[in-house]
Amino acid sequence: MVDPHRFGAAYYLIPKVLGRPIHSYYLSVVGFWSLALFYNWAGVHHLIGGPVPVWVISAGTVASVMMVIPVVVTAVNHHMTVVGMQREVWRSPTLRFIVFGAINYTAVSLLGSTMALRSVNEVTHFTHFTVGHAHHGVYAFFTMIMFGSVYYMMPRLLKREWPSAFLIHTHWWACALGIMLMVVALHIGGWIQGLQMNALDEDGVPVFTFIETVRNTVPWLHARSISGLLLMIGHMAFFLNVFWMIFSKPAAVSDSKPTLLGA
Amino acid sequence: MKSLPILFLGIFFTLAFSWTGIVLVSHIQLGFLEPATPELTNAEEEAIAGVLFRDPDTGRMVHGRNQDGVQANPMPLVGSAQRGLRVYEQMGCLYCHSQQVRRQGFGSDFERGWGNRQSVPRDYILKERVMLGTMRTGPDLSNVGLRYSELWQHQHLYNPQITSPGSTMPPYAFLYEVRPINPVTGPSPIAIDLPAQWALPEGYELIPTRRALDLVAYLMSLHQDYELPEIKFTE
Numbered sequence: 001m002v003d004p005h006r007f008g009a010a011y012y013l014i015p016k017v018l019g020r021p022i023h024s025y026y027l028s029v030v031g032f033w034s035l036a037l038f039y040n041w042a043g044v045h046h047l048i049g050g051p052v053p054v055w056v057i058s059a060g061t062v063a064s065v066m067m068v069i070p071v072v073v074t075a076v077n078h079h080m081t082v083v084g085m086q087r088e089v090w091r092s093p094t095l096r097f098i099v100f101g102a103i104n105y106t107a108v109s110l111l112g113s114t115m116a117l118r119s120v121n122e123v124t125h126f127t128h129f130t131v132g133h134a135h136h137g138v139y140a141f142f143t144m145i146m147f148g149s150v151y152y153m154m155p156r157l158l159k160r161e162w163p164s165a166f167l168i169h170t171h172w173w174a175c176a177l178g179i180m181l182m183v184v185a186l187h188i189g190g191w192i193q194g195l196q197m198n199a200l201d202e203d204g205v206p207v208f209t210f211i212e213t214v215r216n217t218v219p220w221l222h223a224r225s226i227s228g229l230l231l232m233i234g235h236m237a238f239f240l241n242v243f244w245m246i247f248s249k250p251a252a253v254s255d256s257k258p259t260l261l262g263a
Numbered sequence: 264m265k266s267l268p269i270l271f272l273g274i275f276f277t278l279a280f281s282w283t284g285i286v287l288v289s290h291i292q293l294g295f296l297e298p299a300t301p302e303l304t305n306a307e308e309e310a311i312a313g314v315l316f317r318d319p320d321t322g323r324m325v326h327g328r329n330q331d332g333v334q335a336n337p338m339p340l341v342g343s344a345q346r347g348l349r350v351y352e353q354m355g356c357l358y359c360h361s362q363q364v365r366r367q368g369f370g371s372d373f374e375r376g377w378g379n380r381q382s383v384p385r386d387y388i389l390k391e392r393v394m395l396g397t398m399r400t401g402p403d404l405s406n407v408g409l410r411y412s413e414l415w416q417h418q419h420l421y422n423p424q425i426t427s428p429g430s431t432m433p434p435y436a437f438l439y440e441v442r443p444i445n446p447v448t449g450p451s452p453i454a455i456d457l458p459a460q461w462a463l464p465e466g467y468e469l470i471p472t473r474r475a476l477d478l479v480a481y482l483m484s485l486h487q488d489y490e491l492p493e494i495k496f497t498e
């Protein structure tokens with residue numbers, strides 16, 4: 001759902017800021033049409049094991065695995081455009097966020113294709129693994145790319161620079177570490193939850209009572225709370241920077257240099 | 264944009280492709296479903312295996328007929344239970360509870376006693392909102408109406424620790440009122456009993472609100488303990 005939106009932003013901003021063309025126009029066309037063809041079908045992988053005809057689920061699983069094509073194509077295109085200019089990416093607030101999002105797009109999509117396989121889905125379905133996957137997609141990839149886009153747009157719209165590199169640093173580190181902590185904690189905790197939920201002994205009796213599986217997720221959910229705190233710190237830093245930018249006197253900053261981050 | 268027509272046609276084709284597959288074909292396959300008796304009959308009132316039989320006149324496969332005098336399932340929600348569905352939605356129960364049983368051998372739904380057969384599309388045809396859910400922070404509720412009493416449900420909603428120590432479910436105590444017992448009429452007939460260690464102060468009673476009564480009526484209505492032509496109980 002958010003993929004096409006984000007594709008537009010990444011395909012526009014990576015070449016724009018780096019000043020070099022996208023790696024391959026034809027790959028981007030292949031990526032676009034294969035995404036359009038397969039992605040609509042992929043949604044039903046959320047119903048594996050559910051009360052729908054088996055052919056619907058099989059079709060969804062096939063489409064989810066076929067999504068590897070647009071994902072790999074897009075990954076090659078984005079990452080090859082960046083290769084050799086990592087220093088520039090690291091110095092630009094826009095690209096630091098966008099390339100972080102692009103890397104996570106590759107990771108979250110390949111994981112998602114794996115999760116559509118019935119044997120994997122049997123473990124991950126109904127657990128915090130899926131919640132972690134959702135945040136991996138919508139935050140680590142989509143939201144981070146939108147942050148990067150805002151860092152690009154605001155100076156051009158307001159004709160003034162970002163007031164504080166320190167706040168951008170804070171925003172970046174709090175959000176990047178925060179979302180990675182959340183994704184890792186929920187993936188590990190969810191996987192354990194799924195294994196314990198499904199574990200049966202030789203007599204076909206569940207090894208763990210349901211309440212035991214619930215209690216065993218609690219430490220991972222505490223880690224998730226900490227990650228939420230980090231994200232909040234990042235968002236506050238971002239908010240302060242935007243607020244400061246909008247309400248500062250234009251003359252004071254209008255002819256300054258672009259705000260870049262330390263190399 | 265000289266390739267605009269191609270772009271338009273391509274987008275139209277890809278959307279039509281998935282819409283035809285997922286929406287249209289599923290509707291053709293399942294759109295006719297109605298409540299059914301466990302066995303269906305053909306035009307001569309003879310029991311048939313499964314759902315379809317071949318009509319001798321036209322030679323086409325048609326849907327079997329319900330047996331006379333046998334309860335057809337599922338049954339519609341009415342009254343308090345119907346209102347309870349709204350409370351279930353408003354309280355966000357869906358975020359942590361599913362209402363779908365997977366087949367034996369895929370997950371542990373059967374072994375945990377969440378249902379003795381897989382859920383099928385027909386189970387949901389009369390639901391105003393289908394609360395399938397995608398998360399099991401708490402257990403599946405497809406058959407929760409068969410597992411616990413009304414009293415258990417009220418105690419559990421008021422404070423999950425009463426019935427399920429260690430549960431991470433939040434208490435829904437705001438659906439209940441702690442009231443002084445009326446000195447003239449005495450204790451209310453709908454007051455909820457609490458175990459001794461959770462007892463209220465002397466002279467007080469726990470009264471469920473309308474919404475708590477509706478929600479519990481809804482929970483008690485959840486059951487898939489009937490066979491259908493397309494699915495039998497797991498042995």
